[in-house]
Amino acid sequence: MLEGLFGNIIIEKIFFMLYVYGEGYPLGLAKTFGEPVNRIQQQLRRLENAGIVVSRLVGRVRIYTFNPRYPFLQELKALVTKAYKFLPEKEKEAYYRKRTRPRRTGKPL
Amino acid sequence: MKIDWKKIGIKQLAAFISVKLRERGIDAILVGGACVSIYTKNRYLSFDLDFVTHATLKDVAPVLAEVGFKRESSRHFTRLDCPFFIEFVAPPAAIGREPLKSENKLKTKLGTIILLTPTDSVKDRLAAFYHWNDPQALEQATMVAEAQEIDLREVKRWSKKEGHAEKYQEFLIRLRRKR
Numbered sequence A: 001m002l003e004g005l006f007g008n009i010i011i012e013k014i015f016f017m018l019y020v021y022g023e024g025y026p027l028g029l030a031k032t033f034g035e036p037v038n039r040i041q042q043q044l045r046r047l048e049n050a051g052i053v054v055s056r057l058v059g060r061v062r063i064y065t066f067n068p069r070y071p072f073l074q075e076l077k078a079l080v081t082k083a084y085k086f087l088p089e090k091e092k093e094a095y096y097r098k099r100t101r102p103r104r105t106g107k108p109l
Numbered sequence B: 001m002k003i004d005w006k007k008i009g010i011k012q013l014a015a016f017i018s019v020k021l022r023e024r025g026i027d028a029i030l031v032g033g034a035c036v037s038i039y040t041k042n043r044y045l046s047f048d049l050d051f052v053t054h055a056t057l058k059d060v061a062p063v064l065a066e067v068g069f070k071r072e073s074s075r076h077f078t079r080l081d082c083p084f085f086i087e088f089v090a091p092p093a094a095i096g097r098e099p100l101k102s103e104n105k106l107k108t109k110l111g112t113i114i115l116l117t118p119t120d121s122v123k124d125r126l127a128a129f130y131h132w133n134d135p136q137a138l139e140q141a142t143m144v145a146e147a148q149e150i151d152l153r154e155v156k157r158w159s160k161k162e163g164h165a166e167k168y169q170e171f172l173i174r175l176r177r178k179r
Helices: A009-021 A026-033 A037-049 A073-085 A089-095 B010-023 B033-039 B057-066 B118-132 B135-147 B152-162 B165-178
Strands: A053-058 A061-066 B028-031 B048-053 B076-078 B085-089 B104-108 B111-115
Touching: A009 A026, A009 A037, A009 A061, A009 A073, A009 A089, A026 A037, A026 A061, A037 A053, A037 A061, A061 A073, B010 B028, B010 B033, B010 B048, B010 B057, B010 B104, B010 B111, B028 B033, B033 B048, B033 B111, B033 B118, B033 B135, B057 B085, B118 B135, B118 B152, B118 B165, B135 B165, B152 B165
Parallel strands: B028 B111, B048 B085
Antiparallel strands: A053 A061, B028 B048, B076 B085, B104 B111
16 A cells, blocks of 8 residues: 555555554564565664664564654654555454453463 | 874764765764763763764765774764764754754864754753653753753743653753752
């Protein structure tokens, strides 16, 4: 949907992921979308260099979020929010409705 | 002029690099922790010089290479014998959601540095405190406000616009305690 604007489909998926969950990490994104992790990392680095996302290390995992200091964040989020509404339900169900509430350690599935 | 790279100060390096860039027609503004170091006379010492420029890194890299700084990652430049590293942050120069309205020109023996005004430097640090709860950034904002004349009304207006009027009060209380 926004692929033409952003240059590739990965960027669009990263933005939807950050819009829905607030944060994401390369391996999680790669598993969700069935993409090679280095392709995801490459695009995240590109976004980080542009100041659009920021990252922090939690243990050994690098977590990415939108950069709250990016001057066009409000406008970007408005665009992503609108585009998300146009996503087919099937796609939303497959990628963007994962469990986010906590699960106690040791609890069986 | 011979530069002692091991002993060079952040202000001297900022001036030296600014002049070299301007000689090639590249305008760059110094932002971030380096401004805090300069305005607090190194009470807070940053080893990171962040410049914002609209020039491409392809144009910037040869200028820095001439003075011995190598491109390390996509936006960082280092020189083995120099304790500071230089980064070119993606434009535009902004404080939160607002573009910069003014800049400061600081004359040094090595040339003029274009940098954030003291008021914008406070806002720049407060932005990190507001969005990431970074206590060091709050401390740095307070240090600049103690050391320099700043427009607190402007900081208050901007803080409200960023949606952080409450945290501005926290900054103000801290500043009053220090003064």
